[in-house]
Amino acid sequence: MSRAAGQIDETKTEAILDAALALFGEKGALASMEAIARRAGVSRQTLYNRFPNKLEIGRALAARRSDAISAPLRAGGDPETVLTALAAGLLDKLCRAEAGASMRGVALMSPEMPELADAIYQAGPAEGLRRLSAWLAEQDRLGLVSVPDPDAAAEMFSGMVLGHGHLRGVLGVAQPVFDLEARAAEAARRFLRAFAR
Known part of the structure; x- marks a missing residue:
C-alpha cells in the first residue's frame, strides 16, 4: 500500500534511530549525520527532514527508551506488579550490550556537546x-x-534497582550474572515495604 502525501514512513525513522544509537556508541560526538544516514540506508534529505541535528536525534533516542521503560506505569495494576515490571525493564535495558555502548557514547560526547548530553538526560532518564x-x-x-x-522516592527506586550497573556500563565492565526477574521482584517488595502505609 502506498503512503499518502506527507505521511511519514516510521520504519525509516526507526532505522535512523537504530543507526544513530550504534554510531553514538561507537564514535561518540564524532558520529556524523552523513554516517547516520548511510548506516540507516536513507538519504541525507530524509534524515534531515526528520532530525535537523544530532541534538534532536539524541532527544528522540532518549524519549524512545524512556517510553519503553516506563510503559508499566501506564499499564495499571497493583503497585508491586507495576514496580516489578518497571524494575525488570530497567534491568533488561541495563544488561543489553548496546546499553553500555550508548552510555559510553553519551559520556564521550558530554564534554564536547554538553547540550546534547543534557537533552538526552532530560528526554530520557529525567523524564522516566x-x-x-x-x-x-x-x-x-x-x-x-x-x-x-x-521525587526523592523515584530516585531511590531507580538507584535500588540499578545499583552499580550504570557505572559498570559506562566503564565497559561486565555485569554480574543474576536472576533478573527475582532481582526486580525483590527491589519492588523492599521499596514498597519502606513506603508502606
Whole structure:
C-alpha cells in the first residue's frame, strides 16, 4: 500500500534511530549525520527532514527508551506488579550490550556537546524519573503507599534497582550474572515495604 502525501514512513525513522544509537556508541560526538544516514540506508534529505541535528536525534533516542521503560506505569495494576515490571525493564535495558555502548557514547560526547548530553538526560532518564514520581504521588493519593517526597522516592527506586550497573556500563565492565526477574521482584517488595502505609 502506498503512503499518502506527507505521511511519514516510521520504519525509516526507526532505522535512523537504530543507526544513530550504534554510531553514538561507537564514535561518540564524532558520529556524523552523513554516517547516520548511510548506516540507516536513507538519504541525507530524509534524515534531515526528520532530525535537523544530532541534538534532536539524541532527544528522540532518549524519549524512545524512556517510553519503553516506563510503559508499566501506564499499564495499571497493583503497585508491586507495576514496580516489578518497571524494575525488570530497567534491568533488561541495563544488561543489553548496546546499553553500555550508548552510555559510553553519551559520556564521550558530554564534554564536547554538553547540550546534547543534557537533552538526552532530560528526554530520557529525567523524564522516566518524572513519570515514576507522578505515579508514586498518585499511589500515595490513593492510599496505597506513603510517599511524602515522590521525587526523592523515584530516585531511590531507580538507584535500588540499578545499583552499580550504570557505572559498570559506562566503564565497559561486565555485569554480574543474576536472576533478573527475582532481582526486580525483590527491589519492588523492599521499596514498597519502606513506603508502606
